[in-house]
Amino acid sequence: xxxxxxxxxxxxxxxxxxxxxxxxxxxxxxxxxxxxxxxxxxxxxxxxxxxxxxxxxxxxxxxxxxxxxxxxxxxxxxxxxxxxxxxxxxxxxxxxxxxxxxxxxxxxxxxxxxxxxxxxxxxxxxxxxxxxxxxxxxxxxxx
Amino acid sequence: xxxxxxxxxxxxxxxxxxxxxxxxxxxxxxxxxxxxxxxxxxxxxxxxxxxxxxxxxxxxxxxxxxxxxxxxxxxxxxxxxxxxxxxxxxxxxxxxxxxxxxxxxxxxxxxxxxxxxxxxxxxxxxxxxxxxxxxxxxxxxxx
Numbered sequence: 001x002x003x004x005x006x007x008x009x010x011x012x013x014x015x016x017x018x019x020x021x022x023x024x025x026x027x028x029x030x031x032x033x034x035x036x037x038x039x040x041x042x043x044x045x046x047x048x049x050x051x052x053x054x055x056x057x058x059x060x061x062x063x064x065x066x067x068x069x070x071x072x073x074x075x076x077x078x079x080x081x082x083x084x085x086x087x088x089x090x091x092x093x094x095x096x097x098x099x100x101x102x103x104x105x106x107x108x109x110x111x112x113x114x115x116x117x118x119x120x121x122x123x124x125x126x127x128x129x130x131x132x133x134x135x136x137x138x139x140x141x142x143x
Numbered sequence: 144x145x146x147x148x149x150x151x152x153x154x155x156x157x158x159x160x161x162x163x164x165x166x167x168x169x170x171x172x173x174x175x176x177x178x179x180x181x182x183x184x185x186x187x188x189x190x191x192x193x194x195x196x197x198x199x200x201x202x203x204x205x206x207x208x209x210x211x212x213x214x215x216x217x218x219x220x221x222x223x224x225x226x227x228x229x230x231x232x233x234x235x236x237x238x239x240x241x242x243x244x245x246x247x248x249x250x251x252x253x254x255x256x257x258x259x260x261x262x263x264x265x266x267x268x269x270x271x272x273x274x275x276x277x278x279x280x281x282x283x284x285x286x
Contacts, residue, residue: 050224051209051212051224084226085227087223088243088252110229110256
């Protein structure tokens with residue numbers, strides 16, 4: 001059995017997020033807090049820190065990140081996108097790709113720990129995100 | 144005059160950090176808050192968001208990030224490294240590469256806005272960091 005077969009999405013990520021697509025490197029999640037569009041890409045790896053990834057895996061992960069970045073800017077009209085790889089509360093490596101605007105819920109603070117409110121996605125909005133992801137080539141069948 | 148010639152380090156980054164080295168992509172800074180070793184790599188670009196960088200520039204930036212990541216882990220004994228590219232208070236693109244350990248000043252919170260205290264680097268400690276950077280190939284003459 002390979003490492004990839006044994007890999008499972010961390011239960012806290014699964015609980016905190018909608019699983020909106022699969023990418024070449026692993027699941028693409030959307031944080032349940034809908035104050036901003038907050039994506040997480042979770043590569044199927046046991047490596048914990050972004051810059052410890054093998055170069056080819058890092059390159060593939062960032063290529064997926066670029067697609068999400070473009071979607072946030074071109075389709076969802078975010079002027080800025082925040083990137084983070086922290087692994088403080090959830091050790092499993094995940095790349096945050098977060099749409100930001102100056103009038104959002106916590107600007108100029110980072111989203112982690114600073115998003116107030118309990119905004120959630122309506123089914124229609126999740127479907128819209130899924131459609132956008134599908135249109136740029138993501139596999140959204142797993143939803 | 145090219146874009147690169149016009150480029151200047153943002154005054155807030157210059158004020159908040161020690162300029163400890165130059166890399167192939169731009170200055171390498173060390174945040175003045177010495178609670179953890181908190182490096183910032185500032186590529187000479189007018190691009191604001193990490194995933195909008197041309198792929199070759201991004202690759203070079205991450206290569207520098209890998210060197211800092213290795214230095215944090217192998218020389219400074221940090222078990223974990225946090226990565227971020229936010230641009231919320233300073234719009235100029237900069238990549239945070241931050242050494243973290245579970246007994247550090249703000250674990251499990253991200254460093255941004257959460258580092259208490261006023262720990263500063265003594266000259267000897269700055270020299271040590273400079274020596275380490277120089278040993279892995281960085282140009283530290285600009286200090």
